[in-house]
Amino acid sequence: MKVTEHITNGNGKTQFSLEIIPPLKGENLQSIFNNIDPLMEFKPPFIDVTYHREEYVYKEMENGLLKKKIVRKRPGTVGICAAIQNKYNVDAIPHILCGGFTKEDTENFLIDMDFLGIDNVMALRGDAVKNETYFKPEKEGNSYASELVSQIQDLNNGIYLDDGLQNTSTTDFCIGVAGYPEKHMEAPSLDSDIHFLKKKVKNGATYIVTQMLFDNQKYFNFVDQCRAEGITVPIIPGLKPLGTKKQLNLIPHRFKVDLPDDLIKEVLKFSDSKKVREVGVEWCVQQSKELIKKEVPFLHYYSMGKSNTIKDVAKQLF
Numbered sequence: 204m205k206v207t208e209h210i211t212n213g214n215g216k217t218q219f220s221l222e223i224i225p226p227l228k229g230e231n232l233q234s235i236f237n238n239i240d241p242l243m244e245f246k247p248p249f250i251d252v253t254y255h256r257e258e259y260v261y262k263e264m265e266n267g268l269l270k271k272k273i274v275r276k277r278p279g280t281v282g283i284c285a286a287i288q289n290k291y292n293v294d295a296i297p298h299i300l301c302g303g304f305t306k307e308d309t310e311n312f313l314i315d316m317d318f319l320g321i322d323n324v325m326a327l328r329g330d331a332v333k334n335e336t337y338f339k340p341e342k343e344g345n346s347y348a349s350e351l352v353s354q355i356q357d358l359n360n361g362i363y364l365d366d367g368l369q370n371t372s373t374t375d376f377c378i379g380v381a382g383y384p385e386k387h388m389e390a391p392s393l394d395s396d397i398h399f400l401k402k403k404v405k406n407g408a409t410y411i412v413t414q415m416l417f418d419n420q421k422y423f424n425f426v427d428q429c430r431a432e433g434i435t436v437p438i439i440p441g442l443k444p445l446g447t448k449k450q451l452n453l454i455p456h457r458f459k460v461d462l463p464d465d466l467i468k469e470v471l472k473f474s475d476s477k478k479v480r481e482v483g484v485e486w487c488v489q490q491s492k493e494l495i496k497k498e499v500p501f502l503h504y505y506s507m508g509k510s511n512t513i514k515d516v517a518k519q520l521f
């Protein structure tokens with residue numbers, strides 16, 4: 204079922220959803236199930252599975268020289284989506300990137316998703332390859348998520364890259380895209396970022412999921428600004444319960460978001476990791492309660508490979 208249909212079926216009630224990351228290469232599928240199992244009691248209608256492109260690693264050789272190697276540390280997005288749909292009978296949403304994909308690769312990926320009975324895809328540009336400053340699209344690839352959305356929408360209309368194909372079938376993907384209440388790190392301003400977000404919606408995206416946020420006011424302002432610009436699709440807030448003190452630095456660095464001073468002060472009061480976790484969970488519970496009061500359609504929790512803090516939050520709400 205499409206995310207937009209799940210929202211309609213929710214009848215104004217906020218629902219629970221989550222995002223998982225594939226395990227590191229070498230680990231098995233059970234680690235994914237161990238992550239999801241404890242959260243199934245909160246009845247997520249859909250689960251997102253992130254996509255991780257290749258990255259360069261440098262290996263020291265016997266002669267001391269470094270050898271550049273391309274690796275994908277977390278493959279398996281497609282297989283995990285199939286396994287989730289099969290095991291839990293909930294919608295699995297693969298993330299699909301511009302980065303590392305030619306348009307031909309994208310089309311073939313989408314055909315696989317369609318054949319697997321996947322109804323939703325999350326369309327993203329992806330970041331620059333690690334150790335590179337700028338994002339570089341593939342030679343025959345999409346440069347921005349808005350272009351990727353157009354390609355998916357073309358397939359929804361039966362338009363394939365090979366215009367010689369006759370009597371093509373159509374797909375029917377519901378397309379999600381990313382939004383950044385604190386603006387995307389490369390955008391010169393929030394206005395400019397929202398301008399391009401609108402383009403993603405104009406090209407066919409029917410819902411938005413935000414980058415994780417720790418200050419609801421930023422979400423409310425963002426929604427107001429999007430609505431003022433004429434973006435009418437649902438905007439789902441992304442949340443992450445802080446689980447460790449280390450994340451105080453890691454999260455702003457990796458996701459380019461600010462943490463509120465009150466949260467930082469509270470975390471810094473404690474050296475005991477259990478207490479820090481309690482602070483993170485309590486903050487996320489309060490954030491979630493306020494968002495539920497505002498009748499957001501979903502609360503989308505980022506697991507980053509760990510479900511325990513999300514469970515602590517969700518059991519107080521769902």
Ligand SMILES: Cc1cc2nc3c(=O)[nH]c(=O)nc-3n(C[C@H](O)[C@H](O)[C@H](O)COP(=O)(O)OP(=O)(O)OC[C@H]3O[C@@H](n4cnc5c(N)ncnc54)[C@H](O)[C@@H]3O)c2cc1C
Nearest residue numbers: 253254298327328329330347348381387389390396399414
């Ligand atoms: C909910 C969510 C899920 C994510 N999942 C993944 C994942 O699974 N895997 C992964 O690798 N990353 C993921 N990311 C991270 C994402 O790939 C990065 O943030 C990436 O840098 C931007 O992707 P985007 O789709 O927002 O890009 P875009 O929407 O293409 O925007 C990228 C930048 O370009 C600007 N821009 C857009 N269009 C134009 C244009 N025509 N001209 C000039 N500037 C333009 C935008 O303002 C923005 O600054 C996720 C992010 C979010 C919020």
